[in-house]
Amino acid sequence: MPHVYLSRLRCLCWLLALPLAAAAQTAGPRSVGQKSAGAPVRPAALPARPDAATRYRAGKAQLDQGNYAAALQQLEPLAQPPARFARAADAAYLSAVAAARLRQWPEAEQLLNLLRTEYPAYPNLPDALLLQGQVSFEQQDFDTALKALALLPPARLAPEREALKANYLPRLSDRGAWQRLLRRYPDDAALGRAYAERLVFGGAYTDADRPQLDELIAKFGLDRARYAPRPRAAKKSSYNVAVLLPFELNDPSWQTQRKNQFVTDLYAGLRLAQDSLQRAGRALQLFAYDTGGDTLMLKQVLAQPELAGMDLLIGPIYKSSAKLLGRYAREHQIVCVNPLSQDGDLVLDNPWHYLFGPSAATQGRVAAQFALNTFGPGRPGVILHEDSKDDADFATAYKTAYEAQGGKISLVRRFDPDVEESLNAAFAGLDLPNTSHLVVASDNRRPGPPVLGLLQRQPAATRPALLCPGSWLENPRLDISQLTDPGVFFVQPKYYDESGPGYRRFRQLYVQRQRLPPSMYANQGFEMLLYFGAALFQYGPAFQASLASAGPVPGAVFEGQSYAGGAHDNQVVPIVKLNNLELQVLR
CATH class of the missing domain: 1.20.5 (Single alpha-helices involved in coiled-coils or other helix-helix interfaces)
Structure with missing residues (x-):
């Protein structure tokens, strides 16, 4: 294997936080040109089955282009000993790389075990050991990961090995x-x-x-000053909260103001929660900082000395800024809450960083538990998901949790909702009569109509149930009769009861102040500060252990908050269905 190709694959092995490319779709049949008039028509010759070397080259090309599913399909059969392929060891390694890029960790591990068992003299075994470390880390098997990395020769892949440890070891909490x-x-x-x-x-x-x-x-010669434990922060009678959001006050244009209306709404909800806490005798001050649209302004804000004296940080919005603020929170030991992100990777290795809402992975895990209890394990499920990180995280967590509890997922497909051919391929050839339920993970408005149309064409006796995002309830392309089908269920982490006393009181106060009804972002801002502000007064600024041992807390607007067991994203994920034109919470 060329050295340059191997070097690039090493990067692919452990930098798996990068967005994954879409799996290649199967090409359709080639059209046959018409013969000229009078020419004899001969039956087309069947294409010859490609030999192993051709398939190997095709698989490597697919891997090179980021078509990991197609690469795995071509290369995995060549890795098996019965194939007697001369480059079976290379095929096994490259198949494991493709499986890892698809986040199919058990499959990647099986291929690596095959490589190490059947081809122990493989000259590029260090690359396989490095990948084994990543695969084991991803499956929370820290012992096997460290054991594999310890087998690497000391002079081989040392920077990559240490980078893997630095990335994954902080995620261990037990x-x-x-x-x-x-x-x-x-x-x-x-x-x-x-x-x-x-x-x-x-x-x-x-x-x-x-x-x-x-x-x-x-x-290990660590800096004693850096690793000197700081005294625990004591409870206080008043707390300071920094709000770091991209207000973009330097640009007063109407285009920017309109684009940033959600930021203004979020902050308005925070201000109203501050008033509610004040009325309850809990003095809390908000300090707003404009972080702009990039990390440059955020770095300038973080350089201000007064920020290190805050008791809680809220923000920011964009992922690059969220990572930067998360590091700041860790170094200064100040809890930071991200208000909108669903990316659980942001808080995996940082005990001072929280997501206000449930991550996409938590939503997938909870939805899988609901599906198994509701539909049973008799027939398999099918997962279709948009080619985005959040939706891929949802699908991976769903499949893992569902199968860990005895269920089976027969098919997982990605699709690009903006490409008609990709949508059509995702919905083609599904064995719906033998499927218990269909899971579609995409907030895009385009998949809804074909999915529900496909299900409605299926006889009711063999029609599978559907689990889809709560955002579909706001999709104008969907008819109410489709949404009220008894087999349609919604994963709705932002569910709230408009008739509930908590929401009605909040809405009344918000309208009095803002002269317009609250948006979803205002709802989130209000609930977030109400919950974490109360945690400050109840437990003090270092409240992680207390939240981990506390039970779910009912929300004033939403269903509730729970960070039980040391979770750093909300574990409350409502599953709802539309019944008599009213949403009914099932979980």
């Missing part, structure tokens, strides 16, 4: 698991440093940890 790993790998500097950071910056430190922390500092 103290017992940390202690077991430290006993098994006592000389692993990355592991020791990661645990020291967990103790000092993760809010897990107690006085009983002092001897072990001192030992780690001495053994």
